Amino acid sequence: MLHRDTVISDIAVHKPKVMAGIFAAAFVIFTLMGLKDTIFGALMAPVIGDPAEAGFSGNAATGLVLAILLTVNIVLIAFLPLRYQIGIVWLQLLLLFLTFFYSFDLKLSFIQTKIWFMITQGLFTTLYISAISIALASGLAIIGAVAKLSSNGFAFAIASFYTSFFRGIPLLMQIYLIYLGLPQLGFVIDAVPAGILALTLCYGAYMTEIFRAGIQSIDKGQWEASRSIGFGFGLTMRRIILPQSMPLIIPPTGNQFIAMLKDSSLVSVIGVWELMFLARTLGNKDFRHMEMLITAAMIYWMLTVCLELIQSRIERHYKSPQH
Amino acid sequence: MTKTVIEMVGVNKWYGDFQALNNINLKVEEGDRIVICGPSGSGKSTLIRTLNYLEAHQEGRITVDGTDLHPRMKNVTQVRTNTGMVFQQFNLFPHMTVLENLMAGPIWVRKLPKAEARAQAMTYLDRVRIPEQADKYPGQLSGGQQQRVAIARSLCMNPKVMLFDEPTSALDPEMVSEVLDTMIGLARDGMTMICVTHEMGFAKAVADRVIFMDQGEIVEENAPKPFFDAPQNSRTKTFLGQILQH
Numbered sequence: 083m084l085h086r087d088t089v090i091s092d093i094a095v096h097k098p099k100v101m102a103g104i105f106a107a108a109f110v111i112f113t114l115m116g117l118k119d120t121i122f123g124a125l126m127a128p129v130i131g132d133p134a135e136a137g138f139s140g141n142a143a144t145g146l147v148l149a150i151l152l153t154v155n156i157v158l159i160a161f162l163p164l165r166y167q168i169g170i171v172w173l174q175l176l177l178l179f180l181t182f183f184y185s186f187d188l189k190l191s192f193i194q195t196k197i198w199f200m201i202t203q204g205l206f207t208t209l210y211i212s213a214i215s216i217a218l219a220s221g222l223a224i225i226g227a228v229a230k231l232s233s234n235g236f237a238f239a240i241a242s243f244y245t246s247f248f249r250g251i252p253l254l255m256q257i258y259l260i261y262l263g264l265p266q267l268g269f270v271i272d273a274v275p276a277g278i279l280a281l282t283l284c285y286g287a288y289m290t291e292i293f294r295a296g297i298q299s300i301d302k303g304q305w306e307a308s309r310s311i312g313f314g315f316g317l318t319m320r321r322i323i324l325p326q327s328m329p330l331i332i333p334p335t336g337n338q339f340i341a342m343l344k345d346s347s348l349v350s351v352i353g354v355w356e357l358m359f360l361a362r363t364l365g366n367k368d369f370r371h372m373e374m375l376i377t378a379a380m381i382y383w384m385l386t387v388c389l390e391l392i393q394s395r396i397e398r399h400y401k402s403p404q405h
Numbered sequence: 406m407t408k409t410v411i412e413m414v415g416v417n418k419w420y421g422d423f424q425a426l427n428n429i430n431l432k433v434e435e436g437d438r439i440v441i442c443g444p445s446g447s448g449k450s451t452l453i454r455t456l457n458y459l460e461a462h463q464e465g466r467i468t469v470d471g472t473d474l475h476p477r478m479k480n481v482t483q484v485r486t487n488t489g490m491v492f493q494q495f496n497l498f499p500h501m502t503v504l505e506n507l508m509a510g511p512i513w514v515r516k517l518p519k520a521e522a523r524a525q526a527m528t529y530l531d532r533v534r535i536p537e538q539a540d541k542y543p544g545q546l547s548g549g550q551q552q553r554v555a556i557a558r559s560l561c562m563n564p565k566v567m568l569f570d571e572p573t574s575a576l577d578p579e580m581v582s583e584v585l586d587t588m589i590g591l592a593r594d595g596m597t598m599i600c601v602t603h604e605m606g607f608a609k610a611v612a613d614r615v616i617f618m619d620q621g622e623i624v625e626e627n628a629p630k631p632f633f634d635a636p637q638n639s640r641t642k643t644f645l646g647q648i649l650q651h
Contacts, residue, residue, distance in 0.1 A: 306459050307496035307555075311510035311562055312486040323507065326499045 095160045105153045113145030121185060122148060183376055194356050200364070200374075204357035205381055211274065211356060212343045213280035219289050219342075220335070222282060226290030227297055228319070241290065248287035254348050256280045261352045269372050279348035285342050292334045296327030329400040336393035340386050347382075357381060408433040409468075409564050409598055416465035418451060418621075423453045426462065427621035433566065433599060438592050440608040440629075441601045443618035444644060449601045452618070453568050456599070457488040470565055486514060489559030493571040495551045497543035501585060503530070503554050504539040510562045522561075529557040533587050549580030553587050560591075567591065569600040603648060609633065617641045 094100050099290035117123055123133035128148065130140040155174070159167055230242035248256065260283075261276040271279070300323050308318040347358035361378035365371045410554035411433040417428040424460070425448045433439060441449045454460040455467060456479055458474050467474040469484050478484070491624040498506050511517040517525070530536045531556065533553040535546075543551050552572055559567060573581045575587050585607050592598060592611040602608070608629055615632040625632070625641045638641045 301496075303454060304492050304498065306490075307498070309459065310457055310485055310488075310490035311558065312482045312514040313510075314482065317513055321513065322498055328497075329621060387522040 087332035093160050095156050101153055104156065105149055108152050109145050111145075113142050114150045115145070117144045117148070121181065156383060165339070171317075186372050186376075188373050188376065189370060192365075192368065193373050196364050196374065197377055200357065200360050200377060200381065204360040206376070207345050207356040207387070208343065208353060208358075209385075211278055211281065211349065212346050213340070215278050215285060215346070216339045216342055218278070218282040219285040219338075222286030224324075225370045226286060226310055227288035227293035230290065230294050231297060242282075245287040245290050248284050253280065253345055254283050254351065256284055257348055257352060273349070273352045273354045276352060277346070277354050281342060281346060281349070284345075285338055289335060291339055292331055292338070293327075296331040297323055299330055300326050302326050329397070332396055332400060333393070336389065336396070340389050340393075342388065343385060344382055349379075406590045407436065408578055410437075410470055412466075413452075413600075414466045415474045416455065416462045416467060418448075418460070418462045418464075424621050426455070429621075429623060431467070432614075433597065435565075436595055437596055437597055437599075437614065438612050439599045439614045439616060440605060440612040441599065441616045441618060442605075442608070442644070443624075448619040448621040449618045450570050451621075453570050453599060453601050455491055456568055457485050459490070471515075482514065485603065486510070486562045487565045489556075489562060489564035489567045489568045491555050491559055491572050493565065493574050495543070495548070495553055495575070496551070497555055497558070499543050502540050502542055503546070506543070506554060507558050507561050510558070515562070518638045526561055527556070529560045530554075530591070532560070533557045540561075547580060549583045550579075552576065552584045556584075556587055556591075556638070565599040566599065569598065569602065571601050571603075573604060578647070600611065605645075605649060617644065619644070635639075 095104070118126070118130065118133045118136050122144050123130070123136070123140065126140070126144050127133060130136040130143050133140055136143075159170055162170065226241045226244065227236035231243070232238060251259075257277060257280040260280045261271065261273065264271045264276070303325065304322055305318060308322040313322065346356060350356060350359035350362065353359065357378045361374045362371075365374035409432060411426060411431070413429050416426055416429040417424065427448075429452060431452075433572065441452065443449050449459055455462050455474070456469060458478075460475075463477055471489050472478070472480060472484050474484065497503075498509065501509065504523065504526055506528065508519070508522040511522040511525060513521060515522075527536060530539055533556055535550055535553055538546060538550060538554070543554065546554065556567075556572075557621040572588070573584050576584065581604070585604060588598070588600070588607065589611055600607075600612075612629050615629050616623055616635075617632075617638070619640050625636060625638045627637075632641075633645065636645055
């Protein structure tokens with residue numbers, strides 16, 4: 083949280099001028115959007131008559147009602163305590179989203195028939211590919227970070243070449259290069275291992291930098307104290323340096339994991355049956371693309387929310403009394 | 406017969422063009438209590454840090470308990486566990502409890518069984534008079550308590566010589582004496598120690614030799630009484646005049 087001042091300023095949205103401004107802007111924008119032919123227009127039918135024949139006044143009336151609703155809504159929410167404000171705004175944005183999706187005329191029964199397969203096959207594949215990749219990438223990142231910090235010319239050169247290359251090339255291209263390139267060398271590789279390898283190498287390169295920064299942030303006195311009680315390099319790293327850099331490494335690593343979860347969708351291009359692949363193929367036969375894409379999007383989102391919760395748990399764990 | 410623990414012969418060290426140590430000759434025997442003082446930048450910290458090879462010297466010879474210090478030595482662990490180092494900034498491990506700090510070396514380096522390491526740690530915590538803080542984290546202790554834990558951590562490795570690098574310089578004034586008392590106690594028990602400090606009262610009370618350094622050289626070396634009462638070198642006189650006038 084930002085470090086807040088103790089002086090409290092007036093709530094902006096309780097100033098008549100500000101609210102008048104918001105109301106006017108909302109009215110103009112809503113009117114110009116021409117909402118009479120949408121679900122809002124349909125709801126307004128008792129007032130404006132048949133939306134199709136209502137003309138500009140229909141748009142204006144719909145815009146006016148929506149602008150009033152929005153303004154009153156904002157004023158009322160501003161009175162509530164912080165926690166309720168957050169909850170209600172979340173809920174309203176979610177409802178807006180659902181309305182948006184609803185307007186696509188989705189066929190829910192179609193989703194129902196496919197969703198189970200999407201979860202057991204797609205979600206499961208996405209999860210295990212991401213989990214294996216992030217675990218391997220973390221191991222690679224520790225090695226890479228130590229190599230980048232070492233005074234060994236070979237180690238530094240190899241590590242910096244690695245991070246430069248894999249951070250400098252689109253992940254999609256890396257997936258193709260590995261899947262199509264390795265067989266040229268005589269290694270025929272399946273789609274799943276190829277995907278895992280590409281994700282590992284790419285995220286290992288990003289995480290090398292995260293681990294390097296984490297290790298570098300530890301005071302040199304810790305190294306000296308550790309050495310002076312006889313710890314060698316391995317013990318110092320394992321017992322002293324890495325445990326202390328964890329609180330710095332975990333938040334960005336969590337971000338990387340969330341990013342990877344979604345980037346794993348790129349693996350669908352080589353035919354791995356993960357979420358994205360299923361989202362694109364399951365709806366093909368019935369021309370129900372939107373249903374499947376939105377379902378997959380929702381699953382990704384839920385998953386990300388879960389991961390964010392887990393991440394904040396871990397961060398809290400590392401903020402125990404010693405810090 | 407006393408045994409030589411540390412010997413420095415013609416030691417020189419440079420940081421780039423800057424000469425940090427200039428022809429240092431020093432012999433420390435078992436039971437010696439040596440205080441090193443001097444203005445900042447005079448090389449006293451560098452000197453003490455070369456003794457457990459946290460810093461490498463470039464010329465001359467340093468022997469610690471019979472082991473020659475050089476970049477390719479294989480038994481650096483032995484040298485470092487034989488020399489207990491206490492730092493100005495304590496450098497306790499913040500992610501471990503006090504007890505874990507004390508047990509780390511004995512368990513992972515000396516391969517002591519856990520129960521034995523714990524018993525030994527408690528003995529030394531008793532000795533620095535803070536056994537009740539055993540399960541706290543360093544961040545929860547005062548500076549003086551942290552420094553006493555750091556001393557206990559070094560003692561847990563059963564060193565042959567204790568090195569103190571300005572152990573009270575980072576402390577609030579009211580905490581200096583609790584650390585000095587601990588060090589005086591160690592000296593009484595016959596511990597060999599080399600101490601970089603500006604605490605002249607401590608030097609008078611326990612040192613059997615005081616060394617004054619300036620610009621990387623040992624300028625004057627004498628027993629505390631003649632050192633303070635009748636300093637020979639003009640640089641020593643100026644320095645003592647500056648720090649004793651208050």
